[in-house]
Amino acid sequence: MIKTGSKIPRLSGTTAGGDTLKLADFDGRWVVVYFYPKDNTTGCTREAQDFRDLYPKFRKRGAVVIGVSRDSETSHAGFAAKHSLPFPLVADTDETWCKAFDVIHQKTLYGRKFMGVVRSTFLIGPDGKLVREWRNVKVPGHAEAVLAAIPPT
Numbered sequence: 001m002i003k004t005g006s007k008i009p010r011l012s013g014t015t016a017g018g019d020t021l022k023l024a025d026f027d028g029r030w031v032v033v034y035f036y037p038k039d040n041t042t043g044c045t046r047e048a049q050d051f052r053d054l055y056p057k058f059r060k061r062g063a064v065v066i067g068v069s070r071d072s073e074t075s076h077a078g079f080a081a082k083h084s085l086p087f088p089l090v091a092d093t094d095e096t097w098c099k100a101f102d103v104i105h106q107k108t109l110y111g112r113k114f115m116g117v118v119r120s121t122f123l124i125g126p127d128g129k130l131v132r133e134w135r136n137v138k139v140p141g142h143a144e145a146v147l148a149a150i151p152p153t
Contacts, residue, residue: 001102002122004130009100013068013090016076021066021088023124030063030150031124034137035103037117039071039079039089043139047119048083050143055086061150062126066090068097069117103135123149 012022036044051065058065065087076089090097098104098117107116119137124130132149
């Protein structure tokens with residue numbers, strides 16, 4: 001598991017558009033990586049919309065936002081188009097990113113136990129080290145809290 005202050009692994013993944021996204025491409029910039037359980041669900045849609053609405057402010061602070069879930073590229077493409085998301089969504093179908101950030105845990109829904117993505121966000125500094133993490137995120141106000149953690153330029 002990645003700890004605060006440690007270097008982030010050189011991960012890469014496929015985005016909704018079929019492009020390859022490499023974390024190394026963002027060296028020297030603030031990077032927000034947020035993990036969410038599923039495209040087009042109520043909480044995940046709200047979270048994506050909140051990051052979308054604040055995206056100009058993230059950009060103004062020199063930050064990029066990356067959404068990650070285990071959904072397919074096709075699912076991500078529809079989700080991004082439907083909600084006009086200006087940032088990339090990584091299709092982590094092999095769970096490489098999820099495992100690196102340790103966000104897959106046992107969850108319970110209506111008494112049923114299953115392994116699922118725990119809503120989590122990670123702030124990576126320009127030096128490629130983990131600055132802050134938020135786990136078991138509650139959506140209301142979360143995107144604002146992440147933005148507030150990035151120093152103004």
